[in-house]
Amino acid sequence: MASGESGPHAPPSPTVHTLERQFEDFRHQLDDSGSLRERIRSVALEIESVTRIMQSSLLLIHQSRPIPEVLEKAKGQIIVLKELYSKLAEIIREFPGQYYRFHGDWRSETQTVVSLLAFIHWLETESLLLHSEAEEKLGLNPSEFGLDIEEYLIGICFMSNDLPRYVVNQVTAGDYDCPRKVLKFLTDLHAAFRMLNLRNDFLRKKFDGMKYDLRKVEEVYYDVKIRGLATNENARGEQGDEQ
Amino acid sequence: MASGESGPHAPPSPTVHTLERQFEDFRHQLDDSGSLRERIRSVALEIESVTRIMQSSLLLIHQSRPIPEVLEKAKGQIIVLKELYSKLAEIIREFPGQYYRFHGDWRSETQTVVSLLAFIHWLETESLLLHSEAEEKLGLNPSEFGLDIEEYLIGICFMSNDLPRYVVNQVTAGDYDCPRKVLKFLTDLHAAFRMLNLRNDFLRKKFDGMKYDLRKVEEVYYDVKIRGLATNENARGEQGDEQ
Amino acid sequence: MASGESGPHAPPSPTVHTLERQFEDFRHQLDDSGSLRERIRSVALEIESVTRIMQSSLLLIHQSRPIPEVLEKAKGQIIVLKELYSKLAEIIREFPGQYYRFHGDWRSETQTVVSLLAFIHWLETESLLLHSEAEEKLGLNPSEFGLDIEEYLIGICFMSNDLPRYVVNQVTAGDYDCPRKVLKFLTDLHAAFRMLNLRNDFLRKKFDGMKYDLRKVEEVYYDVKIRGLATNENARGEQGDEQ
Amino acid sequence: MASGESGPHAPPSPTVHTLERQFEDFRHQLDDSGSLRERIRSVALEIESVTRIMQSSLLLIHQSRPIPEVLEKAKGQIIVLKELYSKLAEIIREFPGQYYRFHGDWRSETQTVVSLLAFIHWLETESLLLHSEAEEKLGLNPSEFGLDIEEYLIGICFMSNDLPRYVVNQVTAGDYDCPRKVLKFLTDLHAAFRMLNLRNDFLRKKFDGMKYDLRKVEEVYYDVKIRGLATNENARGEQGDEQ
Numbered sequence: 001m002a003s004g005e006s007g008p009h010a011p012p013s014p015t016v017h018t019l020e021r022q023f024e025d026f027r028h029q030l031d032d033s034g035s036l037r038e039r040i041r042s043v044a045l046e047i048e049s050v051t052r053i054m055q056s057s058l059l060l061i062h063q064s065r066p067i068p069e070v071l072e073k074a075k076g077q078i079i080v081l082k083e084l085y086s087k088l089a090e091i092i093r094e095f096p097g098q099y100y101r102f103h104g105d106w107r108s109e110t111q112t113v114v115s116l117l118a119f120i121h122w123l124e125t126e127s128l129l130l131h132s133e134a135e136e137k138l139g140l141n142p143s144e145f146g147l148d149i150e151e152y153l154i155g156i157c158f159m160s161n162d163l164p165r166y167v168v169n170q171v172t173a174g175d176y177d178c179p180r181k182v183l184k185f186l187t188d189l190h191a192a193f194r195m196l197n198l199r200n201d202f203l204r205k206k207f208d209g210m211k212y213d214l215r216k217v218e219e220v221y222y223d224v225k226i227r228g229l230a231t232n233e234n235a236r237g238e239q240g241d242e243q
Numbered sequence: 244m245a246s247g248e249s250g251p252h253a254p255p256s257p258t259v260h261t262l263e264r265q266f267e268d269f270r271h272q273l274d275d276s277g278s279l280r281e282r283i284r285s286v287a288l289e290i291e292s293v294t295r296i297m298q299s300s301l302l303l304i305h306q307s308r309p310i311p312e313v314l315e316k317a318k319g320q321i322i323v324l325k326e327l328y329s330k331l332a333e334i335i336r337e338f339p340g341q342y343y344r345f346h347g348d349w350r351s352e353t354q355t356v357v358s359l360l361a362f363i364h365w366l367e368t369e370s371l372l373l374h375s376e377a378e379e380k381l382g383l384n385p386s387e388f389g390l391d392i393e394e395y396l397i398g399i400c401f402m403s404n405d406l407p408r409y410v411v412n413q414v415t416a417g418d419y420d421c422p423r424k425v426l427k428f429l430t431d432l433h434a435a436f437r438m439l440n441l442r443n444d445f446l447r448k449k450f451d452g453m454k455y456d457l458r459k460v461e462e463v464y465y466d467v468k469i470r471g472l473a474t475n476e477n478a479r480g481e482q483g484d485e486q
Numbered sequence: 487m488a489s490g491e492s493g494p495h496a497p498p499s500p501t502v503h504t505l506e507r508q509f510e511d512f513r514h515q516l517d518d519s520g521s522l523r524e525r526i527r528s529v530a531l532e533i534e535s536v537t538r539i540m541q542s543s544l545l546l547i548h549q550s551r552p553i554p555e556v557l558e559k560a561k562g563q564i565i566v567l568k569e570l571y572s573k574l575a576e577i578i579r580e581f582p583g584q585y586y587r588f589h590g591d592w593r594s595e596t597q598t599v600v601s602l603l604a605f606i607h608w609l610e611t612e613s614l615l616l617h618s619e620a621e622e623k624l625g626l627n628p629s630e631f632g633l634d635i636e637e638y639l640i641g642i643c644f645m646s647n648d649l650p651r652y653v654v655n656q657v658t659a660g661d662y663d664c665p666r667k668v669l670k671f672l673t674d675l676h677a678a679f680r681m682l683n684l685r686n687d688f689l690r691k692k693f694d695g696m697k698y699d700l701r702k703v704e705e706v707y708y709d710v711k712i713r714g715l716a717t718n719e720n721a722r723g724e725q726g727d728e729q
Numbered sequence: 730m731a732s733g734e735s736g737p738h739a740p741p742s743p744t745v746h747t748l749e750r751q752f753e754d755f756r757h758q759l760d761d762s763g764s765l766r767e768r769i770r771s772v773a774l775e776i777e778s779v780t781r782i783m784q785s786s787l788l789l790i791h792q793s794r795p796i797p798e799v800l801e802k803a804k805g806q807i808i809v810l811k812e813l814y815s816k817l818a819e820i821i822r823e824f825p826g827q828y829y830r831f832h833g834d835w836r837s838e839t840q841t842v843v844s845l846l847a848f849i850h851w852l853e854t855e856s857l858l859l860h861s862e863a864e865e866k867l868g869l870n871p872s873e874f875g876l877d878i879e880e881y882l883i884g885i886c887f888m889s890n891d892l893p894r895y896v897v898n899q900v901t902a903g904d905y906d907c908p909r910k911v912l913k914f915l916t917d918l919h920a921a922f923r924m925l926n927l928r929n930d931f932l933r934k935k936f937d938g939m940k941y942d943l944r945k946v947e948e949v950y951y952d953v954k955i956r957g958l959a960t961n962e963n964a965r966g967e968q969g970d971e972q
Contacts, residue, residue, distance in 0.1 A: 019371050023435040026374075026392055030439055056680055062704070063673060100344035128262050131269075149269055165701055168708045192266040196273055223712055430792060437785055458894055461791070465897045469952055505857050509921035512860075512878055516925055587829035614748050617755075635755055678752040682759055 039091055040105045047084050047109045050077050054116050062165060064173035067123055074120055081113060082139040089145035099145065107151055113138070114147070114155025119162060126181055128156070128189060150203050153193075157206035160186060164216035171220060176229040179221035186214050280348060282334055287349045290327050293320050294355045301362065305408060307416035310366055317363055324356060325382040332388035342388065350394055356381070357390070357398025362405060369424055371399070371432060393446055396436075400449035403429060407459035414463060419472040422464035429457050523591060525577055530592045533570050536563050537598045544605065548651065550659035553609055560606055567599060568625040575631035585631065593637055599624070600633070600641025605648060612667055614642070614675060636689050639679075643692035646672060650702035657706060662715040665707035672700050768820055769834045776813050776838045779806050783845050791894060793902035796852055803849055810842060811868040818874035828874065836880055842867070843876070843884025848891060855910055857885070857918060879932050882922075886935035889915060893945035900949060905958045908950035915943050 057073040088106060092099055114129075117137055121129035129137075131152045140147055163182050170178035190210055198204040224230040300316040331349060335342055357372075360380055364372035372380075377398075378390045406425050413421035433453055441447040467473045543559040574592060578585055600615075603623055607615035615623075620641075621633045649668050656664035676696055684690040710716045786802040817835060821828055843858075846866055850858035858866075863884075864876045892911050899907035919939055927933040953959040 018373065019431060019435055020438075022373050023438050026396070027439050029392060030441070034440065034442065052680075056677075059677070059680075097340035098343060100341060100346075103343075130261065130265050132265075149272060153269070165704065168704055172704070172708045172711045188262060192262055195263075195266050195270050197270070197277060198273070199277065220708075227712060229712070434785075434788070437781075437788075458897075461894065461897055461901070465901045465949075468901045469956065469958070504859065505917060505921055506924075508859050508861075509924050512882070513924050513926070515878060516927070520926060520928065583826035584829055586827060586832075589829075616747065616751050635758060639755070674748060678748055681749075681752050682756050683763065684759070685763065 036091070036095070037102065037105060040088065040102055043084055043087050043091070044106045044109050047081065047106065047113065050080050050084065051109065051112045051116060053077055058116065058119065061123070062169045064169065071120055071123060074116070078117070078137060082137075085138045085140060085145070089141070092145055103148065107148075110147070110151045111155040111158060114152055115158035115162070118156055118159040122159070122185065126185060128185070153196075154203055154206050156189070157203075157210055160189065160210045160213045164213050164220070167217050167220050171224060176224045179217060179224055180230065183214075183217045183221050186210075186217055190214050279334065279338070280345065283331065283345055283348045286327055286330050286334070287352050290324065290349065290352045290356065293323050293327065294352065294359060296320055297359050301359065304366070305412040307412065314363055314366060317359070321360070321380055325380075328381045328383060328388070332384070335388055346391065350391075353390070353394045354398045354401060357395050358401035358405070361399055361402040365402070365428065369428060371428070396439075397446055397449055399432070400446070400453055403432065403453045403456045407456050407463070410460050410463050414467060419467045422460060422467055423473065426457075426460050426464050429453070429460055433457055522577065522581070523588065526574065526588055526591045529570055529573050529577070530595050533567065533592065533595045533599065536566050536570065537595065537602060539563055540602050544602065547609070548655040550655065557606055557609060560602070564603070564623060568623075571624045571626060571631070575627070578631055589634065593634075596633070596637045597641045597644060600638050601644035601648070604642055604645040608645070608671065612671060614671070639682075640689055640692055642675070643689075643696055646675065646696045646699045650699050650706070653703050653706050657710060662710045665703060665710055666716065669700075669703050669707050672696070672703055676700055765820070765824070766831065766834060769817065769831055772813055772816050772820070773835045773838050776810065776835065776842065779809050779813065780838065780841045780845060782806055787845065787848065790852070791898040793898065800849055800852060803845070807846070807866060811866075814867045814869060814874070818870070821874055832877065836877075839876070839880045840884045840887060843881050844887035844891070847885055847888040851888070851914065855914060857914070882925075883932055883935050885918070886932075886939055889918065889939045889942045893942050893949070896946050896949050900953060905953045908946060908953055909959065912943075912946045912950050915939075915946055919943050 054074045054077050057070060057077075060070045061067065092102065095101075114134055117134055118129040121127070121133070131147060131149065134152060134155075135142055135147045138147070163186060167179050167182050193207050193210065198207060221230070297317045297320045300313060300320075303313045304310065335345065338344070357377055360377055361372040364370070364376070374390060374392065374395045377395060378385055381390070383390055406429060410422050410425050436450050436453065441450060464473070540560045540563050543556060543563075546556045547553065578588065581587070600620055603620055604615040607613070607619070617633060617635065617638045620638060621628055624633070626633055649672060653665050653668050679693050679696065684693060707716070783803045783806050786799060786806075789799045790796065821831065824830075843863055846863055847858040850856070850862070860876060860878065860881045863881060864871055867876070869876055892915060896908050896911050922936050922939065927936060950959070
């Protein structure tokens with residue numbers, strides 16, 4: 001071997017060639033997953049922008065605008081969400097078995113989507129939007145691109161956080177039966193959550209927050225009851241139902 | 244409607260039954276994934292305990308014990324690792340397409356495993372343990388339970404962090420050719436990593452640290468060169484290359 | 487080459503002279519911008535001290551002192567602010583195109599100024615102090631030394647943070663129409679902010695806080711409504727509107 | 730006024746219309762400056778990618794490759810940098826007087842550019858790249874888009890950080906005169922920086938680090954001197970120059 005080759009910077013040995021080939025492969029793979037991530041992020045940003053529009057519409061509910069009118073605008077966006085989730089599913093379909101590899105990239109947007117759909121559903125039916133109903137509304141096919149249970153549950157907690165404000169503003173506007181209805185819903189929901197053995201994580205923390213929503217709504221219900229506003233309103237509320 | 248039913252604590256309505264059924268399902272699913280997680284964690288803990296045994300054995304390398312003797316003990320554990328990864332693969336096989344859902348639970352242990360295997364491999368061959376070689380040593384089948392590229396690369400960075408100390412102790416023990424060999428290896432490795440477009444994350448941070456390893460080894464090589472100690476060793480190194 | 491010149495501490499070569507001349511220039515420039523900065527900071531400190539006087543005066547509003555009396559004292563300082571901003575503009579005029587180079591040095595003081603002017607304006611008119619009105623009050627000439635939009639918006643958020651406390655104290659003092667008026671103002675303001683695509687920065691964080699102000703005011707409005715206190719006040723409020 | 734208008738959610742008053750118009754204006758302005766920022770960031774990313782290429786080329790200097798060969802590759806990128814800075818200047822030309830508003834968006838990239846140009850310049854001339862020379866190489870017109878003095882100075886500090894490693898590797902490769910030359914340069918540079926009254930900021934911190942570079946190079950110079958390598962090497966070095 002010539003003396004020039006004895007230093008640490010001798011020309012690459014055969015091993016190095018393999019090493020270079022391996023890193024060349026890695027570069028392609030990392031670039032591919034990088035550009036995949038960009039495609040996913042771009043759809044996730046579109047989802048976020050749709051949820052902002054829906055939130056703006058739904059804010060009017062706190063100003064006592066008629067529910068159907070408010071909901072119509074927000075519900076008009078569900079079809080757009082459906083298309084965006086279909087895009088996401090299409091992207092992930094190219095990478096079988098890697099849903100959970102990238103799932104952090106649309107997680108928080110999906111939690112917001114669930115909270116909005118569940119709020120709309122509650123305003124319409126006074127019942128909880130079920131997990132399967134949420135998947136159906138978003139056109140998700142659970143066998144290939146479903147709604148992760150934890151994201152669903154976190155979204156439901158987010159919806160719960162909005163209910164005290166809704167109750168306060170409804171009472172202000174003269175709807176004294178609202179606290180009773182929301183309290184019934186939240187009580188059932190809280191009891192259902194308590195059945196779950198939650199790990200010590202983000203979901204558990206969000207669920208722990210739900211008891212403050214419950215307490216706040218209880219206090220409003222107490223306020224209307226103690227003032228004798230609830231009873232009359234019950235009658236009124238029922239008449240309202242019959243209309 | 245009976246008065247008892249108008250309060251928020253009325254007996255559950257049909258809707259609630261569905262809600263309860265859904266949460267009953269969730270409870271089973273969360274319990275299942277919780278116990279799955281425990282099974283995974285228990286294997287991961289065993290892997291961690293094996294890597295601690297290997298680390299203890301390899302520490303003797305810094306005390307200039309003969310390499311073959313030191314390696315024999317450490318290499319004896321590879322078969323145990325192989326069994327543990329086979330257990331992990333078996334568990335994950337029950338949950339197709341969810342490798343990345345749980346992969347955080349064995350991530351850091353696997354990075355350590357890679358760093359140890361790569362260090363052993365370098366001591367034996369003075370070349371980089373390739374990704375495919377690492378998978379082979381651990382008996383991994385890439386199509387169902389492979390070695391994530393990022394974990395492999397982080398493990399290689401960890402190995403690089405051990406090299407300056409090794410070089411220092413080898414020179415102390417009179418092996419003046421070691422700096423040249425390690426420097427050649429690290430220079431090639433560093434150049435190969437630079438080909439990758441790393442995102443601004445943990446891997447990038449680890450790679451940024453590699454340049455300090457490189458600099459430290461350069462300084463040791465400088466020390467032996469300036470004292471004229473390297474010359475004879477170069478000859479020995481060349482003989483080694485010719486074998 | 488003489489031996490004396492071969493050491494690292496040989497007399498300076500011609501190159502060094504140029505190097506020294508360059509650093510001599512830098513020293514002058516850095517000293518100049520340093521003393522400029524001191525001049526700016528000294529004016530900014532005067533502005534801060536004026537805002538402290540105004541804040542002290544405005545605090546009396548929470549003790550139900552008559553609004554005109556409270557405002558008179560605070561408004562007396564606006565002429566001082568005007569002079570100080572004129573000083574700032576004069577200093578910056580010497581450094582054309584460098585407004586944004588130094589603008590961090592009076593930023594937070596200006597945010598406070600905006601929040602105070604906007605609160606005074608609201609107390610007088612129940613409407614938002616517009617950006618152009620703020621510039622006019624401060625005697626700013628937008629073409630040479632304007633009010634940065636982001637500072638204006640942050641100042642408005644700061645003012646919003648003061649409103650819940652004001653509402654609480656007004657109700658305590660028997661002004662039951664105040665919550666309705668503030669709620670109307672905050673609802674419109676919040677909706678207007680939502681039109682903006684805020685980047686993920688300080689302004690966005692401040693705006694996110696505004697929804698807590700809104701919620702708090704809604705709760706006070708709820709309290710007066712549920713106690714039947716708001717009704718008469720509504721009439722008073724309308725009379726006020728008709729003036 | 731009709732009773733429906735007395736609530737906080739009455740239809741918008743004329744004031745609100747102006748408020749909405751103002752926020753509409755703001756939205757346009759914030760969107761404009763947002764998209765401007767994206768254009769700037771995209772050029773800055775291209776600059777960063779060019780500096781990475783240059784760094785990769787210059788790394789070979791530590792492996793004792795012939796300087797002219799190494800520099801040729803790196804210098805080939807300067808023309809690309811020139812084009813990119815011309816693009817930046819063109820963008821900023823649309824926003825007179827706002828250089829410093831956006832200047833944070835290309836700051837760190839420019840510091841790296843200066844450090845690379847100054848290192849190349851030193852390898853070629855053993856003298857400091859002056860501020861005016863850096864502007865010239867980058868085709869900057871100081872009257873409209875110059876090189877901020879602080880960025881220049883920070884870039885020079887970054888270059889200084891690379892010198893100890895260069896000296897170590899040069900001595901390893903047998904160039905025993907390198908420490909003397911680098912020490913002379915760093916001593917002069919350090920003395921020149923000491924003339925400046927630096928504020929207590931990033932630049933001052935970077936400059937404080939320069940004394941460690943100086944100390945390290947002094948130690949290498951001491952090593953070669955005490956072993957009698959410097960004197961002989963000086964002679965040898967000169968012969969080398971004559972080749």
